Amino acid sequence: MKLTDIARLRLHHQQISQQSFTKPQDVVRWLVAVQAQDYLNSLWAVGLRLKNARDQDIEQALVDKTIVRTWPLRGTIHYTSPEDVRWMLKYLAPRVITRYGTVHRQVGLDAKTLTKGMKVFAKALEGSAPLTRPELYDALGRAKINTGEQRGLHILVYSALKGLICVAPRRGKQPTFALLDEWLPATKMPDREEALASLARRYFSSHGPATVQDFAWWSGLTGTDARKYLDAVKKEFEEATVEGQTYWFKPVEGKLKSATGAVFLLPPYDEYTVAYKDRSVVLEDAQAASTGNGIFRPVVISGQRVVGTWKRTRSKNLFTVETDITPPFPKAKQETLKKALKHYGRFVSIDVELS
DNA sequence: TGTGGTGCACCCGCTGCAAC
Protein backbone atom coordinates (compact mmCIF):
# COMPACT_ATOMS: atom_id res chain seq x y z
CA MET A 1 0.00 0.00 0.00
CA LYS A 2 1.15 3.55 -0.85
CA LEU A 3 0.06 6.99 0.35
CA THR A 4 -2.04 7.40 -2.82
CA ASP A 5 -3.90 4.18 -1.94
CA ILE A 6 -4.66 5.58 1.50
CA ALA A 7 -6.04 8.78 -0.03
CA ARG A 8 -8.10 6.81 -2.57
CA LEU A 9 -9.62 4.63 0.17
CA ARG A 10 -10.41 7.70 2.25
CA LEU A 11 -12.19 9.34 -0.71
CA HIS A 12 -14.22 6.15 -1.06
CA HIS A 13 -15.09 5.62 2.61
CA GLN A 14 -15.79 9.31 3.12
CA GLN A 15 -18.43 9.16 0.37
CA ILE A 16 -16.64 11.63 -1.90
CA SER A 17 -15.57 9.50 -4.87
CA GLN A 18 -18.76 7.42 -4.56
CA GLN A 19 -22.02 8.13 -2.79
CA SER A 20 -23.92 5.35 -1.01
CA PHE A 21 -26.52 7.55 0.67
CA THR A 22 -29.47 9.66 -0.39
CA LYS A 23 -30.38 11.32 2.93
CA PRO A 24 -28.38 13.86 4.98
CA GLN A 25 -28.93 11.92 8.20
CA ASP A 26 -27.37 8.79 6.67
CA VAL A 27 -24.20 10.66 5.68
CA VAL A 28 -23.94 12.28 9.11
CA ARG A 29 -24.55 8.98 10.91
CA TRP A 30 -21.93 7.25 8.75
CA LEU A 31 -19.26 9.89 9.46
CA VAL A 32 -20.43 10.17 13.12
CA ALA A 33 -19.87 13.93 13.04
CA VAL A 34 -19.35 16.45 10.25
CA GLN A 35 -17.56 19.67 11.10
CA ALA A 36 -19.98 22.58 10.62
CA GLN A 37 -18.48 25.81 11.88
CA ASP A 38 -18.94 27.69 8.64
CA TYR A 39 -22.68 27.17 8.25
CA LEU A 40 -23.27 27.80 4.54
CA ASN A 41 -20.20 25.85 3.46
CA SER A 42 -20.94 23.04 5.90
CA LEU A 43 -24.18 22.33 4.02
CA TRP A 44 -21.97 21.44 1.05
CA ALA A 45 -19.84 19.17 3.26
CA VAL A 46 -22.92 16.97 3.63
CA GLY A 47 -24.36 17.66 0.17
CA LEU A 48 -21.29 16.66 -1.82
CA ARG A 49 -21.53 13.21 -0.21
CA LEU A 50 -25.12 12.69 -1.37
CA LYS A 51 -26.67 11.77 -4.66
CA ASN A 52 -28.45 14.81 -6.18
CA ALA A 53 -28.83 16.85 -2.99
CA ARG A 54 -29.65 20.55 -2.75
CA ASP A 55 -28.72 22.84 0.12
CA GLN A 56 -32.33 23.12 1.26
CA ASP A 57 -32.37 19.33 1.80
CA ILE A 58 -29.69 19.70 4.48
CA GLU A 59 -31.47 22.67 6.06
CA GLN A 60 -34.71 20.68 6.05
CA ALA A 61 -32.94 17.82 7.87
CA LEU A 62 -32.05 20.31 10.60
CA VAL A 63 -35.70 21.46 10.76
CA ASP A 64 -36.90 17.84 10.80
CA LYS A 65 -34.37 17.08 13.59
CA THR A 66 -32.89 14.14 11.70
CA ILE A 67 -29.52 15.86 12.15
CA VAL A 68 -28.47 18.29 14.86
CA ARG A 69 -25.76 20.96 15.09
CA THR A 70 -23.79 21.27 18.31
CA TRP A 71 -20.29 20.91 19.81
CA PRO A 72 -19.82 17.12 20.31
CA LEU A 73 -16.10 16.86 19.39
CA ARG A 74 -13.02 18.92 20.29
CA GLY A 75 -15.17 21.93 21.23
CA THR A 76 -15.86 22.36 17.51
CA ILE A 77 -19.33 22.75 16.08
CA HIS A 78 -20.45 19.68 14.09
CA TYR A 79 -23.51 18.04 12.62
CA THR A 80 -24.28 14.79 14.34
CA SER A 81 -27.15 12.34 14.73
CA PRO A 82 -29.82 12.84 17.41
CA GLU A 83 -29.12 9.36 18.79
CA ASP A 84 -25.39 10.08 19.12
CA VAL A 85 -25.34 13.58 20.53
CA ARG A 86 -25.93 12.85 24.21
CA TRP A 87 -23.35 10.11 24.67
CA MET A 88 -20.78 12.08 22.69
CA LEU A 89 -21.27 15.06 24.98
CA LYS A 90 -21.22 12.87 28.08
CA TYR A 91 -18.00 11.02 27.26
CA LEU A 92 -16.07 13.49 25.07
CA ALA A 93 -16.99 16.98 26.29
CA PRO A 94 -15.45 16.87 29.80
CA ARG A 95 -11.90 17.11 28.40
CA VAL A 96 -12.96 20.03 26.20
CA ILE A 97 -14.50 21.81 29.19
CA THR A 98 -11.26 21.34 31.16
CA ARG A 99 -9.32 22.84 28.26
CA TYR A 100 -11.66 25.82 28.09
CA GLY A 101 -10.87 26.55 31.76
CA THR A 102 -7.95 28.75 30.74
CA VAL A 103 -10.06 30.82 28.35
CA HIS A 104 -12.85 31.14 30.92
CA ARG A 105 -10.39 32.51 33.47
CA GLN A 106 -8.98 34.93 30.87
CA VAL A 107 -12.40 36.43 30.14
CA GLY A 108 -13.43 36.42 33.79
CA LEU A 109 -15.92 33.55 33.78
CA ASP A 110 -15.91 31.52 37.00
CA ALA A 111 -17.89 28.34 37.72
CA LYS A 112 -20.59 30.30 39.54
CA THR A 113 -21.22 32.61 36.54
CA LEU A 114 -21.24 29.72 34.08
CA THR A 115 -23.81 27.87 36.21
CA LYS A 116 -25.90 31.01 36.55
CA GLY A 117 -25.70 31.54 32.78
CA MET A 118 -26.98 28.01 32.19
CA LYS A 119 -29.91 28.64 34.54
CA VAL A 120 -30.73 31.83 32.62
CA PHE A 121 -30.72 29.91 29.32
CA ALA A 122 -32.84 27.11 30.80
CA LYS A 123 -35.44 29.59 32.04
CA ALA A 124 -35.48 31.61 28.80
CA LEU A 125 -35.80 28.56 26.55
CA GLU A 126 -38.11 26.34 28.60
CA GLY A 127 -41.32 25.89 26.62
CA SER A 128 -40.21 28.63 24.23
CA ALA A 129 -39.49 28.68 20.52
CA PRO A 130 -35.73 28.60 19.82
CA LEU A 131 -34.04 31.93 20.55
CA THR A 132 -31.29 33.73 18.66
CA ARG A 133 -27.92 34.55 20.13
CA PRO A 134 -28.78 38.24 20.68
CA GLU A 135 -32.00 37.19 22.45
CA LEU A 136 -30.08 34.84 24.74
CA TYR A 137 -27.46 37.53 25.39
CA ASP A 138 -30.29 39.91 26.35
CA ALA A 139 -31.48 37.31 28.87
CA LEU A 140 -27.96 37.12 30.30
CA GLY A 141 -27.83 40.91 30.43
CA ARG A 142 -31.10 41.07 32.36
CA ALA A 143 -29.53 38.66 34.88
CA LYS A 144 -26.56 41.09 35.18
CA ILE A 145 -24.17 38.75 33.37
CA ASN A 146 -21.76 40.67 31.13
CA THR A 147 -21.65 39.16 27.63
CA GLY A 148 -18.80 41.33 26.34
CA GLU A 149 -15.36 40.04 25.28
CA GLN A 150 -17.05 36.88 23.99
CA ARG A 151 -18.26 35.91 27.48
CA GLY A 152 -21.75 35.37 26.05
CA LEU A 153 -20.34 33.03 23.43
CA HIS A 154 -18.37 31.07 26.03
CA ILE A 155 -21.46 30.62 28.21
CA LEU A 156 -23.34 29.48 25.12
CA VAL A 157 -20.72 26.89 24.13
CA TYR A 158 -20.30 25.74 27.75
CA SER A 159 -24.08 25.19 27.95
CA ALA A 160 -23.95 23.14 24.75
CA LEU A 161 -20.98 21.08 26.00
CA LYS A 162 -22.92 20.40 29.19
CA GLY A 163 -25.82 19.11 27.07
CA LEU A 164 -28.24 21.87 28.05
CA ILE A 165 -28.70 23.46 24.63
CA CYS A 166 -28.11 22.72 20.96
CA VAL A 167 -28.30 24.75 17.77
CA ALA A 168 -31.74 24.88 16.14
CA PRO A 169 -32.51 26.01 12.56
CA ARG A 170 -31.80 29.56 11.51
CA ARG A 171 -34.31 32.38 11.80
CA GLY A 172 -33.45 34.54 8.82
CA LYS A 173 -29.67 34.53 8.88
CA GLN A 174 -29.43 34.11 12.63
CA PRO A 175 -28.83 30.70 14.18
CA THR A 176 -31.19 29.87 17.02
CA PHE A 177 -30.74 27.73 20.10
CA ALA A 178 -33.07 25.32 21.91
CA LEU A 179 -32.98 23.15 25.01
CA LEU A 180 -31.48 19.84 23.88
CA ASP A 181 -33.99 17.79 25.87
CA GLU A 182 -36.92 19.72 24.39
CA TRP A 183 -35.50 19.71 20.86
CA LEU A 184 -34.63 16.02 20.62
CA PRO A 185 -36.44 12.97 21.99
CA ALA A 186 -34.78 10.97 24.77
CA THR A 187 -32.37 8.31 23.53
CA LYS A 188 -30.66 5.29 25.02
CA MET A 189 -27.39 6.13 26.79
CA PRO A 190 -24.77 3.43 26.12
CA ASP A 191 -22.11 2.85 28.77
CA ARG A 192 -18.69 4.42 28.22
CA GLU A 193 -16.92 1.24 27.07
CA GLU A 194 -19.62 0.37 24.56
CA ALA A 195 -19.92 3.94 23.27
CA LEU A 196 -16.22 4.58 22.75
CA ALA A 197 -15.52 1.18 21.18
CA SER A 198 -18.37 1.95 18.78
CA LEU A 199 -16.85 5.38 18.14
CA ALA A 200 -13.55 3.74 17.18
CA ARG A 201 -15.34 1.25 14.93
CA ARG A 202 -17.29 3.98 13.16
CA TYR A 203 -14.31 6.33 12.80
CA PHE A 204 -12.04 3.73 11.20
CA SER A 205 -14.90 2.50 8.97
CA SER A 206 -15.83 5.93 7.65
CA HIS A 207 -12.47 7.73 7.81
CA GLY A 208 -9.97 4.90 7.35
CA PRO A 209 -7.25 4.24 6.56
CA ALA A 210 -6.27 6.17 9.67
CA THR A 211 -3.78 5.87 12.51
CA VAL A 212 -4.48 5.71 16.22
CA GLN A 213 -3.05 9.24 16.47
CA ASP A 214 -5.61 10.39 13.89
CA PHE A 215 -8.39 8.82 15.97
CA ALA A 216 -7.12 10.44 19.17
CA TRP A 217 -6.93 13.83 17.51
CA TRP A 218 -10.34 13.62 15.83
CA SER A 219 -12.18 12.28 18.87
CA GLY A 220 -10.37 14.35 21.49
CA LEU A 221 -9.66 11.15 23.47
CA THR A 222 -6.30 10.80 25.16
CA GLY A 223 -3.74 8.70 23.33
CA THR A 224 -4.16 5.99 25.97
CA ASP A 225 -7.94 5.80 25.46
CA ALA A 226 -7.64 5.96 21.68
CA ARG A 227 -5.32 2.92 21.72
CA LYS A 228 -7.58 1.08 24.19
CA TYR A 229 -10.72 1.50 22.06
CA LEU A 230 -8.92 0.77 18.80
CA ASP A 231 -7.61 -2.43 20.45
CA ALA A 232 -11.21 -3.35 21.29
CA VAL A 233 -12.27 -3.34 17.62
CA LYS A 234 -9.11 -3.71 15.55
CA LYS A 235 -9.73 -7.35 14.68
CA GLU A 236 -12.54 -6.04 12.46
CA PHE A 237 -10.06 -4.01 10.36
CA GLU A 238 -7.10 -4.54 8.10
CA GLU A 239 -3.71 -3.12 9.02
CA ALA A 240 -1.07 -1.62 6.74
CA THR A 241 2.23 0.06 7.53
CA VAL A 242 3.17 2.89 5.17
CA GLU A 243 6.27 5.02 5.68
CA GLY A 244 6.52 3.85 9.29
CA GLN A 245 2.89 4.61 10.20
CA THR A 246 0.31 1.92 10.94
CA TYR A 247 -3.07 2.50 9.30
CA TRP A 248 -6.35 0.67 10.05
CA PHE A 249 -9.13 0.41 7.49
CA LYS A 250 -12.00 -1.56 6.01
CA PRO A 251 -11.07 -3.10 2.67
CA VAL A 252 -13.36 -2.32 -0.26
CA GLU A 253 -15.34 -5.20 -1.68
CA GLY A 254 -14.83 -5.50 -5.43
CA LYS A 255 -12.86 -3.04 -7.53
CA LEU A 256 -12.14 0.34 -5.97
CA LYS A 257 -13.28 3.18 -8.24
CA SER A 258 -10.35 5.20 -9.51
CA ALA A 259 -10.51 8.87 -8.60
CA THR A 260 -7.32 9.82 -10.41
CA GLY A 261 -9.04 11.86 -13.11
CA ALA A 262 -11.76 13.34 -10.94
CA VAL A 263 -11.85 16.82 -9.46
CA PHE A 264 -13.69 17.54 -6.22
CA LEU A 265 -14.41 20.91 -4.64
CA LEU A 266 -14.40 20.52 -0.86
CA PRO A 267 -15.62 23.15 1.58
CA PRO A 268 -13.41 24.63 4.31
CA TYR A 269 -13.05 22.33 7.33
CA ASP A 270 -14.04 19.26 5.33
CA GLU A 271 -13.61 15.90 7.07
CA TYR A 272 -11.28 14.80 4.26
CA THR A 273 -8.75 17.47 5.18
CA VAL A 274 -9.50 18.07 8.87
CA ALA A 275 -10.25 14.68 10.43
CA TYR A 276 -6.64 13.45 10.70
CA LYS A 277 -3.73 14.39 12.92
CA ASP A 278 -1.33 13.78 10.05
CA ARG A 279 -2.65 15.55 6.95
CA SER A 280 0.37 14.89 4.77
CA VAL A 281 -1.48 12.03 3.04
CA VAL A 282 -3.65 14.51 1.12
CA LEU A 283 -1.91 17.83 1.71
CA GLU A 284 1.34 17.97 -0.16
CA ASP A 285 1.62 21.63 0.71
CA ALA A 286 -0.25 22.02 4.02
CA GLN A 287 -0.15 25.80 3.70
CA ALA A 288 -2.38 25.62 0.65
CA ALA A 289 -5.30 24.42 2.73
CA SER A 290 -4.50 25.52 6.23
CA THR A 291 -3.21 28.75 7.67
CA GLY A 292 -1.57 26.76 10.44
CA ASN A 293 -3.66 28.25 13.18
CA GLY A 294 -6.89 26.37 12.83
CA ILE A 295 -8.28 27.89 9.67
CA PHE A 296 -8.91 25.52 6.77
CA ARG A 297 -9.62 26.90 3.33
CA PRO A 298 -11.91 25.29 0.76
CA VAL A 299 -9.75 23.02 -1.38
CA VAL A 300 -9.63 21.50 -4.86
CA ILE A 301 -8.87 17.77 -4.92
CA SER A 302 -7.38 16.13 -7.98
CA GLY A 303 -5.62 12.77 -8.13
CA GLN A 304 -6.72 12.20 -4.51
CA ARG A 305 -4.65 15.12 -3.22
CA VAL A 306 -5.17 18.81 -2.53
CA VAL A 307 -3.88 20.73 -5.55
CA GLY A 308 -5.20 24.18 -4.70
CA THR A 309 -7.90 26.27 -3.13
CA TRP A 310 -11.14 27.82 -4.35
CA LYS A 311 -13.24 30.72 -3.25
CA ARG A 312 -16.80 31.71 -4.11
CA THR A 313 -18.17 35.22 -4.35
CA ARG A 314 -21.90 35.72 -4.50
CA SER A 315 -23.66 38.35 -6.54
CA LYS A 316 -27.42 38.46 -6.95
CA ASN A 317 -28.02 35.29 -8.98
CA LEU A 318 -24.51 34.04 -9.55
CA PHE A 319 -21.62 32.47 -7.70
CA THR A 320 -18.26 33.42 -9.17
CA VAL A 321 -15.61 30.87 -8.27
CA GLU A 322 -11.96 31.79 -8.19
CA THR A 323 -9.37 29.00 -7.97
CA ASP A 324 -5.71 28.99 -7.06
CA ILE A 325 -4.32 25.74 -8.47
CA THR A 326 -0.61 25.04 -8.79
CA PRO A 327 0.41 24.13 -11.43
CA PRO A 328 -2.68 25.35 -13.37
CA PHE A 329 -4.87 22.63 -14.85
CA PRO A 330 -4.34 21.82 -18.56
CA LYS A 331 -7.33 22.46 -20.83
CA ALA A 332 -8.77 18.94 -20.54
CA LYS A 333 -8.65 19.08 -16.77
CA GLN A 334 -10.36 22.49 -16.82
CA GLU A 335 -13.40 20.71 -18.26
CA THR A 336 -13.40 18.31 -15.28
CA LEU A 337 -13.19 21.30 -12.96
CA LYS A 338 -16.18 22.87 -14.72
CA LYS A 339 -18.07 19.62 -14.17
CA ALA A 340 -17.34 19.87 -10.45
CA LEU A 341 -18.54 23.49 -10.49
CA LYS A 342 -21.74 22.39 -12.20
CA HIS A 343 -22.30 19.84 -9.42
CA TYR A 344 -21.85 22.60 -6.87
CA GLY A 345 -24.16 24.93 -8.82
CA ARG A 346 -26.92 22.30 -8.78
CA PHE A 347 -26.51 22.00 -5.01
CA VAL A 348 -26.86 25.73 -4.33
CA SER A 349 -29.45 26.17 -7.12
CA ILE A 350 -27.53 29.15 -8.46
CA ASP A 351 -25.48 29.53 -11.62
CA VAL A 352 -21.77 29.15 -10.96
CA GLU A 353 -19.09 30.52 -13.25
CA LEU A 354 -15.33 30.23 -13.16
CA SER A 355 -13.60 33.60 -12.97
C1' DT B 1 -27.99 47.07 -6.15
C1' DG B 2 -23.19 46.93 -5.41
C1' DT B 3 -19.04 48.05 -2.73
C1' DG B 4 -16.13 48.74 1.12
C1' DG B 5 -15.25 48.84 6.02
C1' DT B 6 -15.81 46.89 10.58
C1' DG B 7 -16.53 43.63 14.13
C1' DC B 8 -17.72 39.07 15.47
C1' DA B 9 -17.26 34.12 15.69
C1' DC B 10 -14.62 30.43 14.95
C1' DC B 11 -10.81 26.77 17.00
C1' DC B 12 -6.21 24.85 15.67
C1' DG B 13 -1.16 24.25 16.26
C1' DC B 14 2.70 25.09 18.90
C1' DT B 15 5.46 25.27 23.12
C1' DG B 16 6.66 24.43 27.77
C1' DC B 17 5.87 22.20 31.99
C1' DA B 18 4.13 18.61 35.21
C1' DA B 19 2.86 13.98 36.30
C1' DC B 20 3.51 9.26 35.83
Added chain:
DNA sequence: GTTGCAGCGGGTGCACCACA
Protein backbone atom coordinates in the same frame (compact mmCIF):
# COMPACT_ATOMS: atom_id res chain seq x y z
C1' DG C 1 10.68 8.74 28.03
C1' DT C 2 5.83 9.28 27.37
C1' DT C 3 1.64 11.45 28.03
C1' DG C 4 -1.45 15.03 29.30
C1' DC C 5 -2.44 19.71 30.38
C1' DA C 6 -2.24 24.81 30.19
C1' DG C 7 -1.40 28.98 27.87
C1' DC C 8 -1.11 31.71 23.82
C1' DG C 9 -1.35 33.73 19.04
C1' DG C 10 -3.79 34.46 15.04
C1' DG C 11 -6.36 34.07 9.57
C1' DT C 12 -10.80 33.74 7.35
C1' DG C 13 -15.70 34.14 6.25
C1' DC C 14 -19.83 36.14 7.33
C1' DA C 15 -23.26 39.60 8.82
C1' DC C 16 -24.20 44.10 9.19
C1' DC C 17 -24.09 48.85 8.12
C1' DA C 18 -23.15 53.07 5.57
C1' DC C 19 -22.71 55.04 1.39
C1' DA C 20 -22.50 55.65 -3.71
